[in-house]
Amino acid sequence: MDFPLFHADLIGNRAIIAVVATLHVLINHGLAVGMVPLVATIEWHGQRTGDKRWDDLAYKIMLVSFIITTTIGALTGVGIWLCASLINPYAIGSLIRVFFWAWFTEWLVFISEVSLIVVYFLTWRKWMTPALKRRHIRFGFAVGGFSWVTMAIIVAILAFMMDPGSWLTERTLFSGVTNPIYLPQLAFRTPLALSMAGIVAAFLTACFTRRDRAFQQEALRAVNLWPLFWVPLTLAGGWWYASVIPEAMQANVGTALLTMEFEQWQTQLLEGVVATALILYLISQLGVLRPRWVPRIAYFAALLAVIGLTGQFERVREFIRKPFVIGQYMYANGIRVGDYPLLKRDGLLRHSTYVYPLTENELSGVLPDRLDRLADGKTVFMVACSRCHTSNGVNSVVARFEAMFEGTWEPKLLADYITNMHDVRPYMPPFPGNDAELLALSDYLIQLRTTRQPVEGAQEVGVAINPRAVDAARSAQALLSERGQR
Amino acid sequence: MFDPIAAHEASPGPMSVPPAGHGLSLRQWAVINIALAGLLMILGGGTPLPTLVGAVTVVLAAATGALNAWRRVMTIGSGRPHRGILDLLLAYDILLTWFPGFVALCLAALAVVALTLWPDDAWLRLGAIAMFAYQIGVIAALDDLSGLERATANRHT
Numbered sequence: 298m299d300f301p302l303f304h305a306d307l308i309g310n311r312a313i314i315a316v317v318a319t320l321h322v323l324i325n326h327g328l329a330v331g332m333v334p335l336v337a338t339i340e341w342h343g344q345r346t347g348d349k350r351w352d353d354l355a356y357k358i359m360l361v362s363f364i365i366t367t368t369i370g371a372l373t374g375v376g377i378w379l380c381a382s383l384i385n386p387y388a389i390g391s392l393i394r395v396f397f398w399a400w401f402t403e404w405l406v407f408i409s410e411v412s413l414i415v416v417y418f419l420t421w422r423k424w425m426t427p428a429l430k431r432r433h434i435r436f437g438f439a440v441g442g443f444s445w446v447t448m449a450i451i452v453a454i455l456a457f458m459m460d461p462g463s464w465l466t467e468r469t470l471f472s473g474v475t476n477p478i479y480l481p482q483l484a485f486r487t488p489l490a491l492s493m494a495g496i497v498a499a500f501l502t503a504c505f506t507r508r509d510r511a512f513q514q515e516a517l518r519a520v521n522l523w524p525l526f527w528v529p530l531t532l533a534g535g536w537w538y539a540s541v542i543p544e545a546m547q548a549n550v551g552t553a554l555l556t557m558e559f560e561q562w563q564t565q566l567l568e569g570v571v572a573t574a575l576i577l578y579l580i581s582q583l584g585v586l587r588p589r590w591v592p593r594i595a596y597f598a599a600l601l602a603v604i605g606l607t608g609q610f611e612r613v614r615e616f617i618r619k620p621f622v623i624g625q626y627m628y629a630n631g632i633r634v635g636d637y638p639l640l641k642r643d644g645l646l647r648h649s650t651y652v653y654p655l656t657e658n659e660l661s662g663v664l665p666d667r668l669d670r671l672a673d674g675k676t677v678f679m680v681a682c683s684r685c686h687t688s689n690g691v692n693s694v695v696a697r698f699e700a701m702f703e704g705t706w707e708p709k710l711l712a713d714y715i716t717n718m719h720d721v722r723p724y725m726p727p728f729p730g731n732d733a734e735l736l737a738l739s740d741y742l743i744q745l746r747t748t749r750q751p752v753e754g755a756q757e758v759g760v761a762i763n764p765r766a767v768d769a770a771r772s773a774q775a776l777l778s779e780r781g782q783r
Numbered sequence: 784m785f786d787p788i789a790a791h792e793a794s795p796g797p798m799s800v801p802p803a804g805h806g807l808s809l810r811q812w813a814v815i816n817i818a819l820a821g822l823l824m825i826l827g828g829g830t831p832l833p834t835l836v837g838a839v840t841v842v843l844a845a846a847t848g849a850l851n852a853w854r855r856v857m858t859i860g861s862g863r864p865h866r867g868i869l870d871l872l873l874a875y876d877i878l879l880t881w882f883p884g885f886v887a888l889c890l891a892a893l894a895v896v897a898l899t900l901w902p903d904d905a906w907l908r909l910g911a912i913a914m915f916a917y918q919i920g921v922i923a924a925l926d927d928l929s930g931l932e933r934a935t936a937n938r939h940t
Contacts, residue, residue, distance in 0.1 A: 526878070586921060
């Protein structure tokens, strides 16, 4: 509550970070962590056989990976930081405090990885003597190693957000890193990245070797062997990962797979996921056995399918940890679990540094006696709801209530529901404020439904310092000085 | 330079010749046997018979496949000096010889397990039997996988 809140009311804050983060994961896993070892292996194979066609193929695949990772990959990598800091500064602040040295190490490894990947790619055509070629191949494996280490560090943080484990009592970096989900998630993501790379490389190989059919078959056979080998390990890692996910999170899977409206389709969707994964695997299998029977469009379809599956996995992972953004420590609205008793007693508004005044559009037609209450309701909405919900956009709070109450919107009815919503929907955090704020929020929601006005974030309409928070801070300061004098 | 794929395309594989009895090739016999096993499994319905047929077929395919793969591995790289345990070509050839068959066996076995786990789901049964038949077909076709040709190539070079 100490930061002015950015808010995207049309597509929602979640969608922004979901798009940026998923894109980054796809590039990081499929074109860096998994791809560089595969490319280096192909290059090594070319050197051992003395067949230059392998080297050319590896170079072309690396060219695609290099361009995408150093442009979209790098931008989305920085973009995740920007989005996370804008959308949930409290969560990112807490994570930085816990993982400061881990992130610092990751930054050093990342810089090394970027330097190595530049050296690896730019020296490809220059280091052609046997000794230099061997060194070049070693560079390739080193890039792969560094990419994996960056992923391994970030996975520790992602796993921590799901289940901090003993960190909740010990509060040390070591206990944060050694959380219960870390190794299982790493054991899943590592072969997943290698499998994805194989599927991407199969499509690229089918494109790059069109003019040499005999080599194309040999190359496709070799490249398809890669996912054929790694996919079973991905399944084994996935099994381990699924087995350590807490029960409360597993209960969220139904909603996480699609949306609340499609909860009952959970079984069908899971069957679809299994069938898609099986078809992907069969394509790789046929690609090894009879490469010429697999058309290029099948590799392209496999590529799209693996993008879809990975995107879906990331969505589920992000959603199931709700109502928390950091398991058992911080709710998705950015308020710490430990602060709830204080906020329930004093109210949210007393501890919110900023308030979000009503805009001109919101003010029009409102009776003067309702203005203060609506203004309070807006600030409560921004602090407690807006990290996940929009007013009338994606995941609209108005649409949610309309689906439940249809025409009968009464402040008391809404307030009663909000008080108990975390029991009905376990992925919702409890309401953090007091009863007066609850009624103010209900009033504001009714106003949102009536006017259909968008709620603009601090980036558009700015914020104002909250006088109640200033008073509270002064009182606290006075109390402290009084105690000091005693 | 010797091209193993072209050599394979040009040469009659062990599955395509010689014609066995009654004028059918080994490949044709394999297809007939797999089709018959699949039909038996479909007609067997929910009884233990389909599982038994599937299990016996998987065991036989595993034994035959292992024997063929072993023979092939024994010839890999026999014509050139080895470069220690990290010999990539050797590792690749061995993986290419063993792994696709191993995967096919696992998938065929999984299909048989699916038959026992969901005996009442007609669509799943049909899917499992189709997967089983496909994977057994894959094992039968593995005989002419490039490992053999590559080994031959290595011997020739």
